[in-house]
Amino acid sequence: MSASGQKRALWGLADIVVIALALVPVLWIVSLSLKTPATLTDGAFFPNHPSFSNYRGIFHTTLFTRSFLNSIGIAVITTVVAVILAAMAAYAVARLDFRGKRLLVGASLVVAIFPLISLVSPIFKLWLKLHLYDTWPGLILPYLTFSLPLAIYTLSAFFREIPWELEQAAQIDGATPFQAFVRVIAPLAAPGVFTTAILVFIFAWNEFLFAISLTSTDAARTVPAALAFFTGSSQFEQPTGSIAAAAVVVTIPIVLLVLAFQRRIVAGLTAGAVKG
């Protein structure tokens, strides 16, 4: 075997290990979700009698359907608001030299590394007073707080990549600053915007700590929190199958989202703007 063949084999092996580590737990959940309560503990990787009863079951409980809607609503609103705010902030950070810019960027980083758990009880008390407890805004607000720093950081890196001259050219060509942003800068920053949107969406979608602490009913409870409240069809039965099925279902939107925007995330859109 040649040296390069050996190298390739080694890389192949490494790839397989990584993929196995990432995918086996997911496949195990899929497998569990397809098992009936009787075969749940048989240890077989491939279910002997695959059945969709768990899936039918969860969509018949309002616990799941309602929390699924909550999750979608809260995650989508968080993403849209975060991306719009972050785009404006990041644009300012990348383009303008204003007083306190370093402070702003530094402060937003501090927020990003702040341990969430230490904020749960103060926010809980505050929300009770403000009547935000167990509401959508009650979750969207903290999600925004914790996703904005990352969003601003990622987006400003993308904005910095876009040559200044493009904007000046647009202004000379007769565009207002707003037109220049919308027709030239925003389209070029699209990969960055989509990347950021996906990151924020995944964060809001998967978040568990606030979701479990700041909700009490299905008025605002999201899927990760709701999973903990699943019960079997009788009190003697483990809800493992239903939880697995719900876990699979909640993964689907993320997978779809990433697949849909994968092409847009590909960088290199700015190639050809300036000499190169």
Place this chain on the structure above:
Amino acid sequence: MAEITLKGVTKRYADGTVAVRGFTLDIADGEFMIFVGPSGCGKSTALRMIAGLEDISEGELRIGGEVVNDKPPRERDIAMVFQNYALYPHMTVRENMAFPLRLAKLDRAEIDRRVMEAAKILDLTEHLDRKPANLSGGQRQRVAMGRAIVRQPKAFLMDEPLSNLDAQLRIAMRTEVSRLQRGLQTTMVYVTHDQVEAMTLGDRVTVMRKGLIQQVDTPANLYARPVNLFVAGFIGSPAMNFSPVDWDGGRLHTVFGDIDPPPSLAERLKGAAPKLITGIRPEHFEEAELLEDTAGGVTFKANVDLVESLGSEVYVYFTVGASEKAAELDEVADRTGLDELPHAATEQMVARLNPDTKARRGEVLSLWFDPARMHLFDAETGRSLTS
């Protein structure tokens, strides 16, 4: 179409540095004006103030008679070509060129007509549906020009538009720009650091140094009558040869020997400072042996360092006389800005001779020049006494 008038225009940054100081200039309607100077001289800043991309700290800028100091770029009706083209990468060539027209809300048919016309002039018709990333440097450059001309603006501003092209393409595009401007008859302000571009393109040239205008004149006049050492050293390639001179009121003591000032200079030398600098263009040296009559000129011995043959002409690099003069020249160069032009401020001189010269490296050659052709500058101020 419009004239551009700058009156005492100054650019001062927040940290106190002044990029352009008291810039006063009238650019006529339809004129091709060049701003030239070494990097950092403020030429680009001056252009960007005309464009509206930089605020004007002081002074007044008029385009077409109207004061536009506080107008944003889009209301000035000017088009600009950037050094790195600044094409919109997400748009095709057609969309790039149509962009200013669509912002101006022209109707579709008119936009199409103008884009096609510009594409034809610039030979871009077959590339209209390609993205900038798939174009060569020269093609991108032409798209940038196209985006400027479809507008039919009052004036074109060009910020070193050719400096990213390779040498051959640059010469080709240079003629193109010249042809374009003559065809359109639109006022054009063109910034370059390349004095050859400045000399070949412009109706008039503004030479700048450290934010100050040094001289505004036609290329021929700049070459023949530079007002100071800086302009003399900047314009011309190879550069003018400088050497220190002592003036005692009667004779000029030069490195080439003592010279009686030619009658044409006598008047101007009255009351001149004792320390002067001479400047002689390389083509004003002649090989003494090949001349029939050396009377009325100065003949001197040159130590030839290097002979460069270009076929049609030969550059002979040589040194003359004492080296203590070099230190003196260095000092003057420091003061007058010649040191910003590394090729000009050397004690080594160069003569442009016919290809039949007998000059050989390492040998001594007799050279001759006519003192009437000599430029003289005040060593203190750098100002020319001869123009």
